[in-house]
Amino acid sequence: MYAGGRQSTSNRNLATAANGSSSAAVAEVSRHAPPRSGKFPHRLNFYEQPPTEEITVEQFEEWAIDRLRLLADIESAQARNKSFEEIKVIVGERAKMYMPLSSDTARSVDVEAERKKDQYSHFVLRLAFCRSEELRARFLKVETTLFRIRFETDDLTERRRFVDSLNFGWDVVGQQEKQELRAQLAAAMRLRDEDKLGAESFFKVDWTQVTDLVSQRKVFLRAGKAYVPSKEELSLVLAEFQNRLYRGLEMTAKALPRLDEDQRLLPVLEHLSMGFQAGITSEYVFSTTGDGEEITAEMVPDLARQSFPMCMRSLEDTLRGSKHLKHEGRQQYNLFLKGIGLSVEEAIVFWRKAFKLITDDAFNKNYKYNIRHGYGLEGSRKNYSPKSCQQIITGATPGPGQAHGCPFRHYSEANLTSSLLTTYGLSGSDTKDIVSAVKSSHYHLACTRLFEIQHAKLGVAKGEGLGKGDSVDHPNRYFDRSRALYKEQREKETSEEGKVKKEEAMDIDG
Amino acid sequence: MPGLPPHNTAVKAEDGPALDDLFADDDKPKLPSAEATLATMSDLSNPFVMLTYYRRCFPFKQLFLWLNHGQVPTRQFTHREFAMNLPNDVYIRYNSYANAEEMKKDVVRLNPARFEIGPVYSGRPKDKKVLMKNAFKPLLRELVFDIDMTDYDSIRTCCKDKAMCKRCWRFISMAVKVLDETLRNDFGFNHLLWVYSGRRGIHCWVSDPAALALSDDQRRAIVNYIEVIKGGAKQDKKVNLPRPLHPSMLRALETLNNYFPRVVLEDQDCFKDPEQWETILALLPDRKHAEELKKEFEATPSKASAERWKSLLQIKASNELTLRKHRDFVEDIKLQYTYPRIDTEVSKKLNHLLKSPFCIHPGTGRVCVPLLASQVESFDPSAVPTVGQLLMELEELARSGGSVGNGGVDDKTGWEKTSLRPYVELFEKYVEGLVKEGVRGRKEEKAESMEF
Structure with a gap:
């Protein structure tokens, strides 16, 4: 299928999709069991590093379409006011089919291949969706939701390792300050008993970083700083993910004109962004054999x-x-x-x-x-x-x-x-x-x-x-x-007619 | 400009030495000086009244400094939207001006009943039609709050609807205290200007650079953080806070505890009539307690609210849970009667328009004067000067041969010699602090960029 001529080196173009920084240190020596994949030590990904390996044009498109299906599902579910928990279930089901992403504990799976697909498809779609502000905003929203779903379903120790590896540099509240603010911090966490605060550590960030927690009055605020307990870390990670992806998309948009020379990829990208607009979920498999109903x-x-x-x-x-x-x-x-x-x-x-x-x-x-x-x-x-x-x-x-x-x-x-x-x-x-x-x-x-x-x-x-x-x-x-x-309805009607007889027969059997 | 009343075009913004001379032209609406009384000067349907106010009294220069945060006009002023409400219900949006002089000239030309201030856009609002859609976006805007007495109608007993008295104002005082504390302590904002809306409300303008730059999402988060009173007319218990109370709620409750007996129990006598205390009793978590109180209240129809409240606080129960529920209930009710009720929609959007300080309220003729949170308790809305009063003061000044100024932007006579003076001076002092910090901020920026 992959004729030599169609073999493509798309790494140069995918590099365009990166947000510019090429030196972000990802390598982190783990004290736990060594990660399964050297290239992708974590299941979760902040997509800071653009892929550099060669893939075929077919993979380029197929992988992107698979990811697009997940994103389109998220978008349509959101537009129909599904709750986050419902979306989580829907996407979980879909992901199994189109883009499984397993944790290190899944022994029988090639986690590296899965993670590679995840990374490549993300960057391909970045190229496709950086073209207009509206598309960027939509992409940002669904990708953040997808990340959140994966974050919440991730293995706890692996998630810890992932967050630690990112080195966010959040300001940790010192022991003394924590002691002084014990009462307020506990109250903000809705703990009746200050002692339950225990070893909970707090980060101090600008309140604008955690608007969702501020909205729900779930953090203590002082002079514009929010004291975020580490159990609410998700909000911080998401804000960080969103900020970085937002910047990344803008960088990609600026770099995009250089890509316009590539005749092979451009139609694919056009097609992808069109698919997103039409809310395409999965291909209709056209079959000439109907289900017994002869149509005249x-x-x-x-x-x-x-x-x-x-x-x-x-x-x-x-x-x-x-x-x-x-x-x-x-x-x-x-x-x-x-x-x-x-x-x-x-x-x-x-x-x-x-x-x-x-x-x-x-x-x-x-x-x-x-x-x-x-x-x-x-x-x-x-x-x-x-x-x-x-x-x-x-x-x-x-x-x-x-x-x-x-x-x-x-x-x-x-x-x-x-x-x-x-x-x-x-x-x-x-x-x-x-x-x-x-x-x-x-x-x-x-x-x-x-x-x-x-x-x-x-x-x-x-x-x-x-x-x-x-x-x-x-x-x-x-x-x-x-x-x-x-x-279905016709069958129900006919089966109801036969039901009475069946029940009689059951009685005799019993 | 089409749609304007004809008299506007006839009036030119020329300098006049005395009020009398302004009437020289027969085409202009007349207000014979000799016959001028408080009544004629307060007649807002006479276009001349507002025109004179804009020309002589309105502190354009200070307004400019307040919005611009500095002497040299920046985008913060030049790209700012002003919307004019003309007396014939014509609404002209997207006006913008290069400086205070230009603004004064145009306000005098249009002679609006009042005007509103919108956001700073990425392009000049007056060029909106020729700009690309992408090049015209709201960028900056003060964080604003609006407290209106109508939201208190279900709990105030002294006045209704548009009326407002000194006792009602105490609700506003409490709201201002709590909001001011929250915005300063929790969010770290420092530049808060409170503006009396001219009848029965108050606005708050937060001008810290960080507040100006807030996105819609962030504004919404602040509103949600602050908002406590929820539910409309069909909802009796409007406060349902989770326990333990958030530190900001505890602080608010502490502040409000000082007001509750005086304002709610004495001033408003909120639990005097059966329909008033019945709603409260219906919400009591302990039904037995409620029954007892009902009997007691029915037997003593003339009892004061303070007494009733005292009975309500006393509960005979040994059960820790019942006691706690009762305590929480008392706190919720106190908040329901005292916590700020803000008009949330105003604060949520970056591009919301809000009436400018120093405008004249069309219904009362009063000036929308600024005040500080520390003065709110002693503030008497009925003592705020009306436009008629100010014009009469100017008129008398002219009659007694005093200098009446030249009508330029720097002309102080219009407010310095009238009862508007303390308000403009307060505004000037407040703006001075803002400008100083603006200068400091710009210097730091410069220093930082020099490092590279």
Whole structure:
């Protein structure tokens, strides 16, 4: 797979992503068991050192996409107001699949390879997301959350070793001062008994470093200094992580123009930052074999009402209304229909019927080729995949008379609101939810919310999304999940009928 | 400029030797000097009243120094937003000025009912339209607090709504004491200016360089640290602090203990009527105790609040937990009736606008005068001069043939010879401290940069 010509040396470029300081001492001789990896002595990483080894362009992209999935999960969970604990669980699950990161105690794992991937993917994304202030801010926020999740789940002794290795140089409160302030320090920690203070050590830092603790009145303040007990060290570490990454991103942004000459990496980076904007979580695996449900041309209108996402519903409605769709719309819809399991024969029947104003001759000449092309039966015979949300959202903006695109992205607020009302009969508060998601550019979340509302009668709760809180990232996934829900319900109904008989049989057995 | 009342354009900011001469032009709104009375001079609907105040009395020079922290105009003044509230409800934002003179000229030209001070931006606010969005961001801003008497309506008994008396002011005194202590001791701020809002509130402006540079997040953290009274009208118990109390809460409680009997029990008589003490009894943690007190209070309808409070404090219980709960409850209630109630939204945002000191309150005509925390107890809001009073004093000065100044920025007569004087002098003294530190800070910076 890795042809010699594609072997790449991307280390020079990744070095650009570092925050400039090349001499930060990481080496720290441990008194405990020697770390498993010489290059990466700690599971946690402040990403101070840019990677210098060679990797392939494929690794460059794959690793970055894997990390992006985690970050996108965090972002969408945050945007849906999940608590930190919930996000921790979601990300923990995802990380196992895409980017496991084990502690030294995991004997059977190649920790060095895992940590290498973690480091490289971080720096690749740094390159991709340093381009605008908005992207930098988003990246900073999700990376800090990811770091916090890892920090909290880290092995305690290893975490200690990691924090010690960073040499933060925090001002430690001396014994005498601690003695003088005993009462206040204990009260700030909500200890009734001063003696419980025991050996707890305190750091003295500017209060602005620990705004979260100040907000909750969890630290003692004096003359602008916060006395942070070592058990609240997390706040300090996070603040430090954030500060350093912030500076690092700015340095990267300044150094970026030098990278623009690299023709191999630039498209990859562009693609990555686009993926982040569309909130892509994972690739839709397109399979031609449906789950037993044979789809025919006649079924499409009913299915559209039941299970199509709004973008496809709008194409269907336009097609019925104007008896025609323009090129981009046809392309988007055709591939989607292919994705739901409409065979090419049925597809031709479907489009032929829909284009009522067009003669057979014209249809065969102008459109049949198009449809067959989408099914990989003409021209280069490429088996095109249905378009993902990312492609639809960031693709060509619909012009006059065009109906493709993402309604949440491309409709005006007034139009969106009225379509939600006329097509879905949405009430005021639901519409408000969706519009507010749209306003903060979380189109996939708006779509997910609509899915939840549309399937509430099948027991889908708010925040559940496409199961386990997943958000919509592909129109076909929307459809598949919807069909699965209907199927589940049908099965439940039939099994309930048979239940009585079963129970009788059980009695006899017992 | 469109949208202005026509009279403004006719008035030019020229120097006039006496008030009488200002009326020479027939186009100008008139206020015949001979007929001038306190009533006509207090009529804020007459544009001439505010115009004269800006021209003669308003201390622009001092305001400039206060915002600029030094004599030479810096970005701290030139990039500062001023928003003008014109009398016809027109609101002009993003004004900025090169210096005090230019500002005075424009204020006199626009003749606003009042004006507000916003943040220092990365570009000149008046150039906002031609600047790139990225080049126009709020950077610096004093940390501000706003305490308004309306937030005390549920606990004050003397006045309601817009009214305010000396007794209400004691709530403000307590709030100022506590806030001042917190900001100085806990956050280490030194330059705190308190400004009477002209009717029933007070503002605080913190001008330490560190306070100016606070981000929105940090401002929010300070507000959360300070805020104790939570819950709206539907929430009876508004203070629910975890125990043991945070050191800052303990200190506040100590300070407030000195005021509680006088202000809450005597002045306001807060537990006199059944509906007043019933809400408190409903919150008592020990139900048996509450029942007993209810019987006692019902039997003695005329008893004073202080007596009732005394009964409430006495609890017969041997159980340590019950006693502790009761003690905590008493502390919470004391805080609920005395702890500062701040308008949190004002303080949280870097780019919030707040009325400038020395403006005239449109409802009362009083000057928004500065004061120090140490004076707040002796401060009498009803003794604050009104614009009408000041203009009459000037008028009498002119009638008696005294020098009435030239109306320039350095012209002191407008305030030196009127009852505005002590307030401007206090302001000057306060600003002097600020400027001195600004000079010291800049010297240190220079020294540091010289080392390299």
